[in-house]
Amino acid sequence: MLPASSAACVAWLAVLLAGQTPVMLNWTTGPRNLGHCLRLAGVRHILSARALLDRLEGSGLREAAGEAGAAWLPLEDTAASLSPCLRLEAACRALLSLAGLEGCAVPRKLSPPAAILFTSGSSAAPKGVPLSHDNILANCRDVAAILALDSHDAMLAMLPPFHTLGLTGNIVLPLCFGVPMVFHANPTEGARLDAVCRQWRPTLLVAAPTFLDGMLRQARPGDLASLRVAFVGAEACPQRLYDDFARLSGGGLLCE
Structure with a gap:
């Protein structure tokens, strides 16, 4: 826990x-x-x-x-x-x-x-x-194919590991592909997550749309500029988030 x-x-x-x-x-x-x-x-x-x-x-x-x-x-x-x-x-x-x-x-x-x-x-x-290990690794391969990971990537990890997206996306995926992780324990703290992004410059983000929305609503210019891709899941993602993420991340890709 x-x-x-x-x-x-x-x-x-x-x-x-x-x-x-x-x-x-x-x-x-x-x-x-x-x-x-x-x-x-x-x-x-x-x-x-x-x-x-x-x-x-x-x-x-x-x-x-x-x-x-x-x-x-x-x-x-x-x-x-x-x-x-x-x-x-x-x-x-x-x-x-x-x-x-x-x-x-x-x-x-x-x-x-x-x-x-x-x-x-x-x-x-x-x-x-x-x-099973095969379950999780198959999901990691699928996500990695979409994210097109490279050696310069780093991930902002916020999702709790009791959720399958948190365990797969924020723990197993980075471990398997050697992606450095920046952790923040509370995904509801949008402003603090924005500050973490500004300080550590991650390029990847895995989140539920609700948590990403909290970040986008409170982001200041430049906070999310390092993000090139956000991967969302667990709930429907409204078009507004696609538009806001593209604008605030400097043209990053939002996928689900």
Whole structure:
């Protein structure tokens, strides 16, 4: 349970490399639905961050997880508890894998689902959806063919990994094609996302139209000038966004 961040990316990979199945949890779904998801997937540990848990204080999510038998593991505490020997072992395994000895870091058998995601639960209890590695990689190939990625690209990543577009577009796609990522944890903060664009000059953007609209409405001249392509999904994209993006990004392409 993490927002768009380098920590979410590393945690997802770490769970896979530990031979386990990552279950991506949605903190906006409410305590009842969260408890249902935890029981359905048999979750016993929730990797999260204190910054997120503090913001969720009073939402009932902590209590719902406890009732479902799941323990919270803030990554800040977990990292601090690692012994020097364990850190050295991890570093050695990473170096050996970089030298071509992948068997030192990669388990003999990865979890068949690359991740388990859940439906929103708006019409019934959320349903667990296992996504295979082939599922996600096929989507990455299709998106990459449209975006025409090159070595000069960098991506603004904002979507939460509990959403398939966030997991595929903001984590797996950049990792597979070596695209640097600039993360911002809250996709609803249009003005701050514009500031991130101005500072870090990303060329690619993957977003839901609602979040892109928030950026376009608050963008100042030059904020989005570095963007050459925006890829949107998850909902219908009105023509107005195409026009606004082309104008504010200096002629960039918006596709869905």
